[in-house]
Amino acid sequence: MELDDLKNDWESATNKAHKQNILTSKMIIKMTQKKYESKIRKIKYPELTGGIICILGLSFIVFNFNKLDTPFLQSISVVTIFLLLIIPALSYLSVISFPSANNFDKPYIDIIQNFAKQKLRFSKYQKVNAFLNYLLLVTIIILLPKFFSGKDITFAKSFWLFAFPIGYIFLIFFSKRVKKYYNNSLTQAGELLKEVEIYHK
C-alpha cells in the first residue's frame, strides 16, 4: 500500500462518516462545562486522597511514638515518616508539568518535545517511587506488630528467618518488573526526543 492509497482510504472513510454538522450550540456549551467540572474533580480527588492517607499514617506514628521503646524501632518510625512525606511529594512532582491550555497552540514539535521530556521524568520518578514504596512496606511490617499487639518482632528469629528470604525474592521479582516497564518507556521517550531534536527549527 502506498501513501496515496492510504490517503484515498482516509478521505473516503472520513467523508462518508461525517457528512453533516453534528455539534449544536447547546452541545458545545454543555461539553465545555462538563469537561471543566470533571477537570476540577480530577485535580482534587486523587491528589487529596493520597495526601490524606499519608497524613493519617504519619499522624498515627507520631501519636503512638511513645509505644516504640527501642532505638531501632524509633529509627524505623523516623524513616517511615520521611517516606510518608516524600512519596506523595514525588508523585505530585511527576505529574505537575502538564502544559496549561494556553500552551496547546504551540507547534506540534514543541509539544512532542515537552511530552517526551515529561515521560522521561515521570518514568525516572516512578522508578524511585517504586523502590521507596517497597521500603515503606518493609518499615510498616516492622512497626505494625508493635503498635497493635505490643510485640517487637525485631527479636523474633522466625520473622527474620522467613522475612528476609521472602522479601528478597519479592524485591527481585518486583524490581525486574518495574525495570522492564519503565525502561521500555524511557527508551521510547528517549528515541522520540532524539528524533525531534534533529528536526527542531
Added chain:
Amino acid sequence: MGKKDLFIKSIQENERLIYKVAAFYTDCQDDRDDLVQEIIYTLWKSFETFKQNAALSTWMYRVAMNVAIFHLKKGKRNINTVPINSEILNFSETNNDDFNEKMLTLQKHIRNLNLFDKGILMLYLESKSHEEIAEIVGISRSNVGTKLSRIKDKLKQEIFK
C-alpha cells in the same frame, strides 16, 4: 458578536477537523468522543490566545493534535462525556462498518509510528501542503518532504513484515 458566539461559530465551521483528529488518534468510539470534548474544552480555554494573523484551521489543528498527544498518555480511565446522540452522528449510521474497517486498517499501519511521524502523516492524509504541515508542526518545509519519504519507507516495511 461576543466571544462565546464567535467560538461556537468557529467550532461548528471546523467540526470535521476536530472529529478527524480524534478519529486518527484513538481506536474506539468512547475514546473518540472523549477526545472530541477534550479538544473543544481546550480550544475554548485557549481561544483568547488565537491570533488573527494565523489561519483559524491551522490554530485548531495545532491545538487538537497537541491535546491528542496528552490524551493518549492518560490511558484507560473513566470517561466523563456528554452523551452524543447516535442518530445525529453519522459515525454510527449505515457507513459505520465501512468506516470502522478502514480505520482499523489505518490504525494497523500506523500503530508503530511514533507521535512525530503520526502527526505529519495525519496532516498529509488531510491533503495539507508541505508549507501548511511545516507551519502546524514547526519544522522546515524541506524537512516535511524528508520526513514523509521516511514515513513511506516505514509503512512499506510495516506492510511487508
